[in-house]
Amino acid sequence: MLDLKADLLSQMDAAQWCQDEFEGWQAGINMQCVAAAKHERGDARPSMSLSAQGQAYCHACGYRATSPVGLLMDRDKIAFKDACRILWDRYVEPLVTSSAWVPAQRSILANPYILGLLESRRVITKATALRFHLGWDGRLVIPIHNEHDFCVNLRRYDLLGKFEEKIISWKKGFGKARMWPLEGSGPAFLFEGEMDTILARQHGLCAYTVTSGAGIWKQDWGKLFQGRPITIVPDLDTAGIAGGTRRALALKAFSPDVRMVKLPLQGDKANKDYTDWIMKHGGSATALRELALKEKPLEALAASKMIETPNLEPFERLSKSEEINMERAVSA
Numbered sequence: 001m002l003d004l005k006a007d008l009l010s011q012m013d014a015a016q017w018c019q020d021e022f023e024g025w026q027a028g029i030n031m032q033c034v035a036a037a038k039h040e041r042g043d044a045r046p047s048m049s050l051s052a053q054g055q056a057y058c059h060a061c062g063y064r065a066t067s068p069v070g071l072l073m074d075r076d077k078i079a080f081k082d083a084c085r086i087l088w089d090r091y092v093e094p095l096v097t098s099s100a101w102v103p104a105q106r107s108i109l110a111n112p113y114i115l116g117l118l119e120s121r122r123v124i125t126k127a128t129a130l131r132f133h134l135g136w137d138g139r140l141v142i143p144i145h146n147e148h149d150f151c152v153n154l155r156r157y158d159l160l161g162k163f164e165e166k167i168i169s170w171k172k173g174f175g176k177a178r179m180w181p182l183e184g185s186g187p188a189f190l191f192e193g194e195m196d197t198i199l200a201r202q203h204g205l206c207a208y209t210v211t212s213g214a215g216i217w218k219q220d221w222g223k224l225f226q227g228r229p230i231t232i233v234p235d236l237d238t239a240g241i242a243g244g245t246r247r248a249l250a251l252k253a254f255s256p257d258v259r260m261v262k263l264p265l266q267g268d269k270a271n272k273d274y275t276d277w278i279m280k281h282g283g284s285a286t287a288l289r290e291l292a293l294k295e296k297p298l299e300a301l302a303a304s305k306m307i308e309t310p311n312l313e314p315f316e317r318l319s320k321s322e323e324i325n326m327e328r329a330v331s332a
Contacts, residue, residue: 004081004084004148005067005069005080005084007147007148008069008084008087008088008092009054009067009068009069011091011092012068012087012088012091012092013091014052014053014054014067014068015027015052015053015054016091017054017068017087017090017091018050018052018054018068021068021071021072022050025050027050027051027052028049029046030046030047030048030049030050030059031046031048031049031050032044032045032046032047032048033046033047033048033058033060033061033063034048034056034063034065034071034074034075035058035061035063035074038061039060039061043060045060047059047060047061048060048063053067054067054068054071055067056071068087069083069084069087070083072086072087084148085150088148088150093152093176094152094173094174095150095151095152096143096151096152096153096154096170096174098151100154100170101133101135101141101143101151101154103135103137104135104136104137104141104154105133105134105135105141106135107135107136107137108129108134108135108136108140108141109126109129109130111136114136114140114159115129117159117160118134118140118159121159122159122195122199122275123199123202123275123278123279124195124198124199124202125202128198128199128201128202131201132198132201134198137156139156139157139158139159139163139168140156140157140158140159141154141155141156142154142155142156142157142194142198144178144180144211145181146178146182147182152174152176152178153169153170153174153175153176153178153211154169154170154174155167155168155169155170155194155211156168156169156170157194157195167193167194175211175212176212177210177211177212177216177218178210178211178212179208179209179210179211179221179224180194180197180208180209180210180211181197181201181208182224184206184208185206185228186206186228187206187228187229187230187231188206188207188208188225188228188229188230188231189205189206189207189208189230189231189232189233189288190207190208190209190230190231190232190233190244190247191207191208191209191233191273191274192209192210192213192214192233192234192235192240192243192244192273193209193213193235193273194209194211195275196209196233196273196274196275197209199274199275199278200274200285203278203284203285204285205285205288208224213239213243214234214235214239214240214242214243214244215239215242215243216243217243217246217247217250219250219253222250222251222253222254222255223254225251225254225255226254226255227254227255228255228257229255229257229258229259230251230255230257230258230259231259231260231261231288231292232244232247232248232251232258232259232260232261233260233261233263233274233288234260234262235272235273236262236263236265236266236271236272236273237272240272240273244260245260248260248298252298256297257297258297258298259292259295259296259297259298260295260298261288261291261292261295263277263283263288263291264277264281264291265277265281274288
C-alpha cells in the first residue's frame, strides 16, 4: 500500500502552502489557531506557531498538527483523502474533478446502444467498462488514475468515427505522457494505445500502454518492469515499429527477457493492431503468449528488420516528481 501522505509531502512545498493559507505567515510569527473557537473565553489572539514544514502547535490550547494535511483536515473539517486530494491538485499536479467523469460513467451505463457499439467495434464488454470506469460524453471516456487513485486525465476516444482526432486528452495541460495502468505483476505486455490495453487486460494479460502514442518513451519507466519478462506488441505501421524498437532497446537495461512480437497481420492503416487481430484474424491472448515464446529475447527485432529505425529521438527523462511516483509504484 502506497503511503499517500508521505508521497504528497515529499512533492509539495509546505512553506508555499503556509503562505497561501495563512495571511502574513512567516516562520517564527504566531498565527490564529485553527481550533480558536474552542479556546477559553473565546480567546482568538494569534497563538499557533507554524513551521515551514506545516507543523503547528498552539501555545494557548495545545493543539498540534504534524503537516498541512492534518491542519487542513482540522480547519475545514474534511476527511483525510479529501485533504490530500486538495493539496495534490494545488501543489503536485492538477486533478480532474469528479464532476467531469462521474456523470460520463453514469451515462454509458444508461446507454445500451453505446455499450453495444463498444462490444461490436472494440470487443470490450460491459463488465470491462465497469472495471475501468469507462464513460460517455459523445466520446468514450477513459479515466486515467495515478497510483493513489486520483484522476489525472480523461482520454476521450472517438468510438463513432465522427471526429478528426481519434483520441484526445481532457483539457490543455492534462495530456502528460504516462505509463498506464500502474498495477500488475508478472509477465508484462506493452501495447500502443488505451483501447488495445483495456482489451488485453480483459483477456487476462498484464497489459500496459503509454498514454501519448508510439513516439514517447521515458527511460525511467523501465523501473516498473524490473526483472519481469516483457513483450512489446507494436502497431504495424512505421511509427509503431519505431516506437516499439526504442522501447525494446531501452527495456534491456531492466529485464533480461524483452521480446517484440509482430502480429500476423497486414500492416496497413485499417488492419494493424491487437484488436484487429482479435476481431478479424482469430487472435487470442493464448496465441499471443505462444507467439512471444517462439521469439528469443530481442532476436525478433533482427529477424523482422524492425531494428532498422534510424534518427530516433533521444530518450526523455522523468521529472523528479515522476521518478518518485514510479519508484513508489514499483515498491507497491
